[in-house]
Amino acid sequence: MVESQASVGVIGAGLVGALVALGLAKQGYTVTLYDRRSDPRTAQETSLRSINLAVSERGFRALRYVDEEMAERVLEGIIPMHGRMIHDLDGNQESQLYGLFGEAINSIDRKKLNQNLIEEIERFNATAKFKIELIFEAKVTSVQVNGGVTINYVHAGEPRRDHRDFVVGADGTYSVVRQSLQKLIRMNYSQEYIDMCYLEMYIPPGPDGSFRIDPNRLHIWPRKTFMLIALANQDGSFTSTFFGPWKLVESLDSPKTIEFFFKKNFKDAIPLIGLDKIIECFTTYPRGALMQLNCSKYNFEDKCIIIGDAAHSMVPFYGQGMNCGFEDVRILLELLEKHRHDRHTAFDAYSESRAEDLKAILKLALRNYHEMSSDVTSSIYLFRKKLDGVLGRLMPQHWIPLYTMVSFRSDISYADAVRFSQKQEQILKWAEWGAVGSILAGTALYLARRSK
Ligand SMILES: NC(=O)C1=CN([C@@H]2O[C@H](COP(=O)(O)OP(=O)(O)OC[C@H]3O[C@@H](n4cnc5c(N)ncnc54)[C@H](OP(=O)(O)O)[C@@H]3O)[C@@H](O)[C@H]2O)C=CC1
Numbered sequence: 321m322v323e324s325q326a327s328v329g330v331i332g333a334g335l336v337g338a339l340v341a342l343g344l345a346k347q348g349y350t351v352t353l354y355d356r357r358s359d360p361r362t363a364q365e366t367s368l369r370s371i372n373l374a375v376s377e378r379g380f381r382a383l384r385y386v387d388e389e390m391a392e393r394v395l396e397g398i399i400p401m402h403g404r405m406i407h408d409l410d411g412n413q414e415s416q417l418y419g420l421f422g423e424a425i426n427s428i429d430r431k432k433l434n435q436n437l438i439e440e441i442e443r444f445n446a447t448a449k450f451k452i453e454l455i456f457e458a459k460v461t462s463v464q465v466n467g468g469v470t471i472n473y474v475h476a477g478e479p480r481r482d483h484r485d486f487v488v489g490a491d492g493t494y495s496v497v498r499q500s501l502q503k504l505i506r507m508n509y510s511q512e513y514i515d516m517c518y519l520e521m522y523i524p525p526g527p528d529g530s531f532r533i534d535p536n537r538l539h540i541w542p543r544k545t546f547m548l549i550a551l552a553n554q555d556g557s558f559t560s561t562f563f564g565p566w567k568l569v570e571s572l573d574s575p576k577t578i579e580f581f582f583k584k585n586f587k588d589a590i591p592l593i594g595l596d597k598i599i600e601c602f603t604t605y606p607r608g609a610l611m612q613l614n615c616s617k618y619n620f621e622d623k624c625i626i627i628g629d630a631a632h633s634m635v636p637f638y639g640q641g642m643n644c645g646f647e648d649v650r651i652l653l654e655l656l657e658k659h660r661h662d663r664h665t666a667f668d669a670y671s672e673s674r675a676e677d678l679k680a681i682l683k684l685a686l687r688n689y690h691e692m693s694s695d696v697t698s699s700i701y702l703f704r705k706k707l708d709g710v711l712g713r714l715m716p717q718h719w720i721p722l723y724t725m726v727s728f729r730s731d732i733s734y735a736d737a738v739r740f741s742q743k744q745e746q747i748l749k750w751a752e753w754g755a756v757g758s759i760l761a762g763t764a765l766y767l768a769r770r771s772k
Pocket residue numbers: 331332333334335336337354355356357369370371372373430458459460461490491492493494495496627628629630640641642643645
């Protein structure tokens with residue numbers, strides 16, 4: 321618990337901002353949460369660009385760290401996905417499991433989870449002495465460090481300023497807090513758009529509200545340079561997302577070309593989505609860009625720190641964006657506790673320890689596109705995965721597949737996961753060469769014997 325009631329402005333009431341606001345308030349800080357959007361519980365907007373989230377162990381652990389019961393409530397209704405379901409060109413489906421021991425990642429709607437977290441803030445406020453102040457429709461324009469921090473924002477058309485002891489920037493990819501921080505510290509910063517665009521499509525439930533494909537799988541139509549995926553929603557529907565290079569999507573500019581493209585590549589998805597809807601989506605829906613952004617360090621003394629997408633935006637292909645953002649929250653809260661709320665020491669320790677992990681997961685996320693869109697159909701990949709799985713089951717203490725470390729083991733950091741997996745990959749390669757060598761030697765011996 322904080323001894324003196326230090327005040328904090330959390331900028332951004334997305335998933336990460338809402339969770340860190342709750343966590344800090346529970347530690348005894350006086351929290352004000354600002355967001356430029358209107359209250360997600362009452363907002364009417366239905367985004368046509370929201371890729372479904374897959375919550376896994378790192379996300380669970382952070383939610384539980386803030387509050388065990390809250391974690392159960394906010395995650396109610398998540399849909400476990402035990403593996404991928406690969407759809408080939410002929411519409412045949414093949415399941416590939418994620419875990420070795422029945423583990424699953426879990427499909428969840430971002431808007432619903434965000435609403436649930438804001439409701440948890442209200443629940444907290446109902447009994448708390450120091451309530452979390454929520455200010456929606458507040459667009460923060462800058463933060464300035466002085467004795468404390470001044471938060472400049474526009475609310476109901478009026479410029480306003482609040483003073484707080486410190487600020488946590490959880491204001492997403494285009495973070496204003498990060499921009500202000502860049503003027504205060506020597507921040508390394510990189511941002512890169514990848515040549516990939518995404519489009520959201522909707523698979524409605526069956527007539528009786530049933531799922532029309534297996535809800536407990538993440539469906540993938542892998543076509544190498546482009547792919548379609550689908551994740552289940554609670555109401556029997558699926559959110560489906562098409563990923564492909566910009567040029568390809570721009571070339572699909574008439575109903576005829578779209579129909580031809582879908583019939584050739586995603587025959588079995590047409591009856592699920594509906595041809596008219598597919599055409600409507602490609603011709604009228606907004607197209608999303610994908611970029612990755614990394615920076616370090618993340619804090620200025622004890623006054624300002626950035627977390628979540630504000631500090632690291634990654635492409636969605638590992639399903640780790642939210643899990644990693646939630647892990648930021650847990651690590652930050654743990655460090656504050658460990659250093660008895662000496663914020664300067666805790667924030668510096670956070671910046672020091674987090675950079676390597678974030679760099680690792682950004683790279684993994686990018687690499688996973690190739691795995692999802694292409695590798696999953698390669699026999700070499702499938703053979704290695706089998707071998708990886710056999711070793712993981714035989715020696716669970718010593719051999720852990722990379723996917724398991726990233727998605728199901730929050731006690732292994734992202735950077736360590738990469739390090740361990742590189743060693744394991746090397747061993748797998750030796751094993752493969754060993755196997756190839758034995759086959760060649762056996763064949764040579766056989767031929768030599770026959771020719772005698
Ligand atoms: N599935 C998807 O399509 C998306 C998924 N996510 C997931 O959520 C995870 C966590 O994201 P998180 O770090 O919480 O970031 P988010 O982008 O989800 O949340 C940031 C919040 O801050 C608001 N904001 C931005 N700038 C300002 C400002 N100047 N003043 C006040 N409010 C501001 C944003 O509004 P606004 O949104 O209007 O900018 C948004 O509500 C991501 O890693 C990703 O996995 C995030 C975004 C999209």
